Amino acid sequence: MKTRALIMVEGHPRGNALLYAKAAKHLGLHPITLSADPARYGYLAAEKIESIHINTNNLDALIQECSRLRETYDIAGITGALDSVYAKVAKLCRHFDLPGPNPASIDQCLDKFAQRQLLGEAGLPIPAYRLAANATDVKSSAAELGLPVVLKPAEGSGSRGVRLCRKVDELTEHTSYLLSGKHIWRSPPRILVEEFAEGPYYCAHIMGNEVIGIEGGELGPPPYFVFRATTCPPLLTDDEHERIADVSLSCLHALGLGWGPTCIEFRWTKRGPVVIEVNPRLGGAPSPQLIQLAYGVDLITEHVKLVIGDELDLRKRLSHTAAARILVADRDGILDWIGGESRAAAVSGVAEVKFYVEPKASIVRKGNIEDCIGHLVATSPTFAETDAILRRAVDLLDWSITPF
Template identity: 70%
Template sequence: MARRVLILVEGATNMLLFVQAAKRLGLHPVALSADTARYDYLAAEGIEAIRIDTGNLDALVGECSRLGATYDIAGITSAQESTYATVGKLCRYFDLPGPNPESIERCCDKFAQRQLLAGAGVPIPAYRLAANAADIESAAAEIGLPVILKPAVDSGGSNGVRLCRNAEELAEHTTYLLGGKHIWRSSPRILVEEFAEGPHYSIDIMGNEVIGISVLDFWRPPHFVYRELTYPAVLTDDEHDRIADVSLSCLRALGLGWGPTNFELRWTKRGPVVIEVNPRLPGSPGPQLVQLAYGVDLVTEHIKLVIGDEWNLRRSNSQTAAARFLVADRDGTLDWISGNSRAAAVSGVAEVKFFVEPKTPIFRKYDYRDCIGHVIAASSSLAQTKAILQRAVDLIDWSITPFPAEKE
């Protein structure tokens, strides 16, 4: 009998979680990636990683057909938003369970997403689409400062996203986005949005069921670099219900509801305002926190859906779980980073993870890529979890030597 294989087309920060979950389900995972070096850790798991242009549907069909001659393809999926629509097309081609690719493509275009949500009466920030500096200046004047400036596509993890509080910051970020520093896969399309002020929440849905609502804190503006993520968010019953209702309205408006969806919104003076909808699982450490807080393994249950098995979304836990992100405070060379063993020994700490090795050059991007590690903790109460996190983080330290100043 042919071995059952799960094909993973890219995996972002969740690739290892998918590989480990697939193996627990008795599947043989195979990773397809345009850059297999980013998953070099898979070799230790004995996992095959095949280099291929994951933006080329025909090439992927050919590779999956080749794998199908040796294996029984149980399912095809991805944890990366930019390849998720392609996965939907692959699943349709091979008659496997998968997401609707047209719905995914519309959702991944933040301008198209905004239009659909607005048409359905979902509360969203005021917005305009811009293609050049004049458009941006005009849109900001219409909406009124402060505004958010971000790419209409590929802005995940706050990539290219900035709060512009005045004309100087607006001009500065316009230059960044249009002056060659930001990498565009196609012609520049920029969203200029009203800044929705208030607590920032992240909502995880599987199918049509709300699994968890977390609160996400950022380091200081004008950038949106993650500081802390906590499950569950402290909400009144009314706030919880209103957030859940708005999230489900988004699903209907966008034609989603198969598999996982992650929402971000802010609670403003006018209630919940949707910031964005992501047709995928949350990035790591979101799935780990959901499992600690609620006892639901999002990755495993997603794979069950992908291979046609019945999932189990029943909660088996009730804790407060939180992650603190360790963020580089300057550009330079990471001399050393230490304290992980001491931090991991603190009672209640679930994981301490460093993402970079000593002697690594650090170039801050002012988005998720500035995180050099995280600490995860869980306990029976919010106050206790926060205290555990702080004790652990206080035991970690690092040194970054700034790059030498260039001579004029």
């Protein structure tokens, strides 16, 4: 009898991929990671997870490799944690007749311009926007919309290449950065120029057609969009919660989603919840951990169960508050040392203290998710108590960065 395997296309150096592998093992599956650079994911060797070197940008190569693996394993399901491979994951599932999302829906959702068009046609609340291919387009689009505007690549994740531009010189500077070759494009450059939707940040976490929970977030200082803290659930009224949930489900309908996980980002503006982005995947770490601690629903395990055709259990077993503090580097340089991890982890109510980097690492801030060097997660029955736990624990952490 062949061993049942879960195929992961790529992993994640600091995100949910290790949790997927652990969930697979817990469900009796053998996890296998297909990656263009397995050495990039240190946990593969540390956890003795099988990995195969392959060009994950080549769908034909992926099909051939999965066909070869089927000679040895019973492939129960295929999935991935990165935006950059998720469309190929969907196509692999379709090719091998395995449970998975609609490839066309994933493709149009990952194209932020196509996503904006579909949401707008459905009458959903989105920022005003324009598409630009060059500096002249960007300048004229910003003039039409009025400053401030947000410039962002029409594809990508983790706020890479995203910047708030309040003045013309900032607009010119960031346009130059995006088009000069410093930003890595996977296709010809296309820039979204968007109205700045100002207001508190929220994210709806969905499995299938069910909103499991809503998370609130705090971002660092402009012009970038780097998270500093997240809380689940945030302090929302029942009406506010319902409005976010209703718009979220309408987004799924407009984009042809509704299979598997989705996370939808909002800003609460003067006109209520405005959709910033729909991501046809789980939210990045530590969001799934917060959902599990707050509601008792393990989204990663439930996603793996969906991928292999098992029955889901999305019943909420808890009603707690879970929150995270995102640890962000305050300067560029060499990380000399990290201290206080064990003391912070010992604080009652702390669920996880995790650093993504180790001493002697080179720190170069880019104004995106890569500026984050770790996180700390805590939970308790109340919002105030969880916040107090986090404050105590964060005060025990310290590190030193020597400037270059």
